[in-house]
Amino acid sequence: MTTSIVRATCPHDCPDTCALLVTVEDGVAVQVKGDPDHPTTAGVLCTKVSKYTERTYHKDRLLHPMKRVGRKGEGRFERISWDEALDTIASRLKNIAARDPQAIVPYSYAGTMGLVQGESMAARFFHKLGASLLDRTICASAGGEGYKYTVGAKIGTDVEQFQNAKLILIWGGNPIASNLHFWMRAQEAKRRGAKLIAIDPYRSLTAEKCHQHIALLPGTDAALALGMMHVLIAEELLDKDYIEQFTFGFDRLKERVAEWTPRKVAETCGISEEEVVGLAREYGGAAKRGDPVAIRVNYGVQRVHGGGMAVRNIACLPALVGAWRHAAGGIQLSSSDTFPKNQRSLQRPDLLEKQPRTINMSTIGDDLLRDGDPAFGPRIEALVVYNSNPVAVAPESPKVVQGFAREDLFTVVLEHFQTDTADYADIVLPATTQLEHVDVHSTYGHLYMMANNAAVAPLGEAKPNTEIFRLLAARMGFDDPCFRESDDEIASQAFKRTDVRAVHFDWDSLKRKGWQKLNVPDAPFAHGGFPTPSGKCEFYSEQMKAAGLDPLPAYVAPHESVASNPVLAKKYPLAMISPPARNFLNSSFVNVQSLRDTEGEPHLDMHPSDAHERGIEDGDAVRIFNDRGSFVAKVRVTDKARRGLVVGLSIWWKKFAADGKNANEVTSQQLTDMGKAPTFYDVLVQVEKA
Ligand code: SF4
Numbered sequence: 001m002t003t004s005i006v007r008a009t010c011p012h013d014c015p016d017t018c019a020l021l022v023t024v025e026d027g028v029a030v031q032v033k034g035d036p037d038h039p040t041t042a043g044v045l046c047t048k049v050s051k052y053t054e055r056t057y058h059k060d061r062l063l064h065p066m067k068r069v070g071r072k073g074e075g076r077f078e079r080i081s082w083d084e085a086l087d088t089i090a091s092r093l094k095n096i097a098a099r100d101p102q103a104i105v106p107y108s109y110a111g112t113m114g115l116v117q118g119e120s121m122a123a124r125f126f127h128k129l130g131a132s133l134l135d136r137t138i139c140a141s142a143g144g145e146g147y148k149y150t151v152g153a154k155i156g157t158d159v160e161q162f163q164n165a166k167l168i169l170i171w172g173g174n175p176i177a178s179n180l181h182f183w184m185r186a187q188e189a190k191r192r193g194a195k196l197i198a199i200d201p202y203r204s205l206t207a208e209k210c211h212q213h214i215a216l217l218p219g220t221d222a223a224l225a226l227g228m229m230h231v232l233i234a235e236e237l238l239d240k241d242y243i244e245q246f247t248f249g250f251d252r253l254k255e256r257v258a259e260w261t262p263r264k265v266a267e268t269c270g271i272s273e274e275e276v277v278g279l280a281r282e283y284g285g286a287a288k289r290g291d292p293v294a295i296r297v298n299y300g301v302q303r304v305h306g307g308g309m310a311v312r313n314i315a316c317l318p319a320l321v322g323a324w325r326h327a328a329g330g331i332q333l334s335s336s337d338t339f340p341k342n343q344r345s346l347q348r349p350d351l352l353e354k355q356p357r358t359i360n361m362s363t364i365g366d367d368l369l370r371d372g373d374p375a376f377g378p379r380i381e382a383l384v385v386y387n388s389n390p391v392a393v394a395p396e397s398p399k400v401v402q403g404f405a406r407e408d409l410f411t412v413v414l415e416h417f418q419t420d421t422a423d424y425a426d427i428v429l430p431a432t433t434q435l436e437h438v439d440v441h442s443t444y445g446h447l448y449m450m451a452n453n454a455a456v457a458p459l460g461e462a463k464p465n466t467e468i469f470r471l472l473a474a475r476m477g478f479d480d481p482c483f484r485e486s487d488d489e490i491a492s493q494a495f496k497r498t499d500v501r502a503v504h505f506d507w508d509s510l511k512r513k514g515w516q517k518l519n520v521p522d523a524p525f526a527h528g529g530f531p532t533p534s535g536k537c538e539f540y541s542e543q544m545k546a547a548g549l550d551p552l553p554a555y556v557a558p559h560e561s562v563a564s565n566p567v568l569a570k571k572y573p574l575a576m577i578s579p580p581a582r583n584f585l586n587s588s589f590v591n592v593q594s595l596r597d598t599e600g601e602p603h604l605d606m607h608p609s610d611a612h613e614r615g616i617e618d619g620d621a622v623r624i625f626n627d628r629g630s631f632v633a634k635v636r637v638t639d640k641a642r643r644g645l646v647v648g649l650s651i652w653w654k655k656f657a658a659d660g661k662n663a664n665e666v667t668s669q670q671l672t673d674m675g676k677a678p679t680f681y682d683v684l685v686q687v688e689k690a
Helices: 052-056 082-099 121-129 141-151 159-164 180-191 205-209 221-234 240-246 250-257 262-269 273-288 307-321 343-347 361-368 397-404 465-476 487-491 507-513 542-546 566-571 593-599 608-613
Strands: 003-009 019-025 028-034 066-068 077-079 104-108 133-135 167-171 195-199 212-214 293-297 330-332 358-360 382-386 410-415 427-430 439-441 448-452 515-517 574-577 603-606 621-626 629-637 645-647 683-689
Touching: 003 448, 003 507, 028 052, 066 082, 082 104, 082 382, 082 410, 082 427, 082 465, 104 121, 104 133, 121 343, 121 465, 133 361, 141 307, 159 180, 159 293, 167 180, 167 273, 180 195, 195 205, 195 273, 221 250, 221 262, 221 273, 221 307, 240 307, 262 273, 273 293, 273 307, 293 307, 307 330, 358 361, 361 397, 439 487, 448 507, 507 515, 566 683, 603 608, 603 621, 608 629
Parallel strands: 104 382, 133 358, 167 195, 167 293, 195 212, 293 330, 382 410, 410 427, 574 645, 603 629
Antiparallel strands: 003 019, 019 028, 066 077, 066 427, 439 448, 448 515, 574 683, 603 645, 621 629, 621 683
16 A cells, blocks of 8 residues: 655635645545644644545545536536537537627636636636636625725734734634634633634624624624724824824824714614723723734625725724734734735736626626626626536525526536536536645635645546636637646746745745745734835725725615614514534535534524514524525524524525525625625525424
8 A cells, every 4th residue: 555645735715724734545535634834724624624535535526527408407417528518618608709708707716715726727718718707706805995995905913923912803703613723823812811802793603702792783893993993092092103103094084983982883783882982992901001902804794785894994993003013913804915926927817808898796696687788798698617606605596596597598617516506507517626636825814825736636537627728728729828838837827936025936845845934024014014005004095085985984884784774674674694604614515414414404593582573483494585585494592693683604505405595595686885795794584484
């Protein structure tokens, strides 16, 4: 028997991007462990990826190309050869492109975070074709935009510093489920005497383990941050020297937050005045004493109408109290802009002959149902889906399904498994998993460049995404040299060597070592240097003004809430959020039996008073509905959900639910204030016994 250990990287949409050690025996991966030497992974993986061999060698892996033989959505397919699959796709795409290539739409997201198997060869292919561009907004664009208006780029506190903080605000996230290695640092901080405060409408696993939990109404985080700023300024819990040197627009901010009294904030957020004042005093008081205070804000806060503004407001806080002076102070939303990614080389936008239209992935339901017109461009005639499962994850699913079911739509899906989306494909192509291909990763939660070596040969006839688009490019007659580059050649272009932030990126060496930290200062903004137009942390933003936004921190009310839409709330009085279930990662892993068994079945957490009013008891099957649709779940009556809120941990594959539906039946295609992102947690529903 030959045994080897291969260095790999977790590819999933998680900030932790763990370093993996894969044990391979006679060409078969038998174990996946966390690398004990990688400082953030520290030898620990989440339950999902600890079972990675179960996913890789799953009996349902797609192992050969298939064409549809049943109705769309029925999931009946028959095996075909690669030649037949590729010839069919090339001929259909050529035909459509001859009329207007913009009628072809790529649809992809973070099914893998790899820079090679994500958007490299695929982007080159669609650019050369002249297909519509895709605005990849489904997860992070609202918060990202709000953060960048304030701080300048998605750069923040290094996760490896959090254990030295004395106060940590965990705002809009449940790191035990979705940012485990941050949570390990937060726990270490707690052991060293730090206070942890969770800010989340739901008492998540994480909130239960913090010293304090502030359960505000969904979509009101921006108001809480405004209230904190009001108290910090009123009580002079400020770092005046930092404000003077490194911020822009303080006087106008002071005027703006004057109206956000603790009483007004408490009413808006559905919490007490004491909570507002107490939080600001904890934060400003600790900073005043010279203690490092840190915020881990996560994407949960920005899945609402005012999500961009909420993150912008929260990102103002560290500069007010001078928290950036400490390596363990400041805020982290994402570390992604710390990486000097070379997207132009990877994706080759220069292959575009002219600028095509852009389709927003968050409104794919509406857009698939639109006819062509001069404003929209041509009706969508073909979709190529890779690294995504839109039938399960895109908002307002009834419309998404109606669109995918169009008989005149030609749909290709690259996948590992027969997902809800693959059921609607005309052609399904088997893609390799992370253990079967090469990739290189930046991350959005730590500061290491990461390499992924192929541990085993592709299973069955599966091929890497890159190879699939290479073969398609050849059939389309695209002969630019970039379509012949190998995966290693692509990976070697991932980071700019000349950028001062890269420590001499060398792909061969990274492949051997597995990971390498960027050479960046421990405290990124201790001495200012914000990458904003003014070079300062911008409380006032000319860029926002130019974009037609309020240039100062503000409150943008939810599209759907009791306060903002009382008429709708009469019919649908309960707010619903659908954060990640611990054993799933978006819609990945739902088909792994052991993980699905742990989750059980689709649940809805509901406050005892709300349940009692409706005659609902723990364990009842209930129907959750609004004008957009409905789905069925089993109720857990619990005060983890605050009154007026129901929580459906997600994202279930529809085919594993009793009624063939999931929480996206009721979510909407209304967008956020910034970043054109979906508002998954800005939803009113009613609940009744099923
Ligand atoms: S999903 Fe996240 S925590 Fe789990 S192994 Fe991957 S990167 Fe690590």
